[in-house]
Amino acid sequence: QVQLVESGGGLVQAGGSLRLSCVASGSTSGITTDINEIAWYRQPPGKQRDEVASIQKIGTTNYAYSVKGRFTISRDNAKNTVYLQMNNLKPEDTAVYYCQARVIIGGKWYFYWGQGTQVTVSS
Numbered sequence: 534q535v536q537l538v539e540s541g542g543g544l545v546q547a548g549g550s551l552r553l554s555c556v557a558s559g560s561t562s563g564i565t566t567d568i569n570e571i572a573w574y575r576q577p578p579g580k581q582r583d584e585v586a587s588i589q590k591i592g593t594t595n596y597a598y599s600v601k602g603r604f605t606i607s608r609d610n611a612k613n614t615v616y617l618q619m620n621n622l623k624p625e626d627t628a629v630y631y632c633q634a635r636v637i638i639g640g641k642w643y644f645y646w647g648q649g650t651q652v653t654v655s656s
Contacts, residue, residue: 535559535568535634535645542630542650545622549654553617555632555647570635571615573606575628575652582631588615600626622654 541553557568572587586596586606594606605618615632629649636643 535636537632537634537645537647539630539632539647539650542652544653544655547623547654547656549622550618550620551622551652553619553630553632553650553652555615555617557613557615557634567636568634569637571608572633572635573615573617574631574633575626576631576649577625577628580628585630586617619652622652624654624656626652627654628652 535557536559538556539553541551543551545551553573555571555573557571568590570587570589573585574582575585576582584597585600586594586604588594588606588608596604603619603621606615607618608615617630619626629651631649632647634645636645
């Protein structure tokens with residue numbers, strides 16, 4: 534069982550920056566061993582939840598086209614924390630942001646979600 538807690542959301546003007554944090558707990562050996570991948574998703578009001586960025590255990594990162602060049606996903610293994618640095622924010626980035634942990638146990642994938650953190654970008 535993995536627990537995830539997001540933080541760092543808030544209200545920011547267009548062009549501004551925020552850094553989201555996702556702290557993982559409950560895994561026996563931390564994010565470098567038990568968790569295969571952590572991803573950030575976002576869900577704007579009335580819309581579906583979409584993946585924004587992900588980082589694998591080996592460090593490989595992926596980004597949605599809409600955020601490439603503006604957002605950076607990174608991790609601090611010692612703190613079991615994954616970050617999402619968001620620069621040059623736009624009003625369309627407004628959403629609830631969630632982190633998801635992807636774990637393989639016995640050949641099966643398991644997915645764990647945090648509670649989300651609200652990001653609001655004003656124009």
